Amino acid sequence: MRRALLNPFLALIAGSVLLTACSSESDTEATSTSENSPKNTSPAVVNIYSQRKEALLKPVLEAFTQDTGIEVNLVTGNADALVQRLKSEGENSPADVLITTDAGRLYRAKREGVLQAIESETLHKRIPAHLRDRDNQWYGLSKRARVIFYNKDAVDPSEISDYQDLANPEWLGRICIRSSSNIYNQSLLASIIAHRGHEQAKAWAEGVVKNLARTPQGGDRDQLKAAAVGVCDIAVANTYYYGGWLGSDDEMDKQYAQKLAVLYPNQDDGETGAHVNVSGAGVTRHAPHRDAAIQLLEYLTGHSAQQFYANDNYEYPVVEGTPVSDLVKSWGYPFKADDLSLNKLGENNAEAVKIFDQVGWK
Numbered sequence: 001m002r003r004a005l006l007n008p009f010l011a012l013i014a015g016s017v018l019l020t021a022c023s024s025e026s027d028t029e030a031t032s033t034s035e036n037s038p039k040n041t042s043p044a045v046v047n048i049y050s051q052r053k054e055a056l057l058k059p060v061l062e063a064f065t066q067d068t069g070i071e072v073n074l075v076t077g078n079a080d081a082l083v084q085r086l087k088s089e090g091e092n093s094p095a096d097v098l099i100t101t102d103a104g105r106l107y108r109a110k111r112e113g114v115l116q117a118i119e120s121e122t123l124h125k126r127i128p129a130h131l132r133d134r135d136n137q138w139y140g141l142s143k144r145a146r147v148i149f150y151n152k153d154a155v156d157p158s159e160i161s162d163y164q165d166l167a168n169p170e171w172l173g174r175i176c177i178r179s180s181s182n183i184y185n186q187s188l189l190a191s192i193i194a195h196r197g198h199e200q201a202k203a204w205a206e207g208v209v210k211n212l213a214r215t216p217q218g219g220d221r222d223q224l225k226a227a228a229v230g231v232c233d234i235a236v237a238n239t240y241y242y243g244g245w246l247g248s249d250d251e252m253d254k255q256y257a258q259k260l261a262v263l264y265p266n267q268d269d270g271e272t273g274a275h276v277n278v279s280g281a282g283v284t285r286h287a288p289h290r291d292a293a294i295q296l297l298e299y300l301t302g303h304s305a306q307q308f309y310a311n312d313n314y315e316y317p318v319v320e321g322t323p324v325s326d327l328v329k330s331w332g333y334p335f336k337a338d339d340l341s342l343n344k345l346g347e348n349n350a351e352a353v354k355i356f357d358q359v360g361w362k
């Protein structure tokens with residue numbers, strides 16, 4: 001019997017939480033809480049606050065419910081707003097799991113005190129140490145690479161190989177990259193600070209600003225479009241957006257993708273590898289269904305979930321040995337990935353933001 005899944009939490013009433021499991025077909029699993037019993041301790045449900053859109057999670061959460069019998073409720077929203085919500089709900093929060101993208105954001109959630117440490121041998125075994133929190137509060141579940149794209153009509157790939165090259169004068173007026181307020185760029189610069197130190201990171205950011213084709217605007221897709229139509233010759237973006245175009249039915253998307261090629265930076269011996277980040281999750285501090293939450297995280301590192309991330313979302317698995325689709329392989333996989341601890345991206349975030357301000361990266 002299929003059950004209705006993923007309905008949003010139904011009500012937050014007058015300071016006390018009324019949480020209703022959302023299946024009309026399974027009344028026995030409907031649970032509610034009152035002011036007298038603010039915690040729902042039923043193991044048959046897990047409540048997620050997610051910055052990731054429902055479409056990116058739905059198939060894998062449905063499979064989780066089918067395999068375990070644990071219902072999933074999903075609330076999606078802006079990452080910072082969800083963290084604020086967890087803080088203001090405090091111990092009355094119905095949420096068990098926070099899902100978000102970028103280690104910088106996961107670090108922030110930890111710092112704000114909305115996550116808790118968990119022990120899971122499975123997670124430790126499957127997820128490499130550099131892709132999870134050193135205090136076990138968050139775990140990377142899928143990997144993404146932030147790389148260089150070039151317009152094939154305007155650039156010969158022999159002209160560029162590393163992130164450092166983006167600051168060279170030959171690229172004057174030829175680069176598109178989004179605003180410094182974006183966490184992806186903050187994390188990229190945080191990684192450069194970690195590898196090359198403050199001074200070199202600042203000089204790099206300064207050089208990139210000089211080379212911009214236009215004032216930073218839009219998201220990663222907008223940078224890729226701009227490079228495809230010749231507003232700039234080079235764009236910096238995450239690879240899954242390009243993968244989405246290659247896998248799209250939309251003719252325009254396909255045409256954009258055809259104009260571009262992917263260049264994984266810093267691949268040579270002695271170099272750091274391409275900057276990688278994660279989407280990830282943590283169990284919330286006051287999770288009413290802690291065990292189910294851990295079970296969900298473990299499930300998301302399982303074989304089928306890892307394949308889903310790679311093949312449907314065009315990301316990369318965090319678990320070694322997970323096969324990826326031919327489409328994902330088509331623009332270069334495997335590649336040399338930076339193995340810097342992602343903890344550093346959070347720790348260096350404030351410094352990165354400061355450098356961006358100092359060099360006038362809008």
Ligand SMILES: [Fe+2]
Nearest residue numbers: 101184220238
């Ligand atoms: Fe993204």
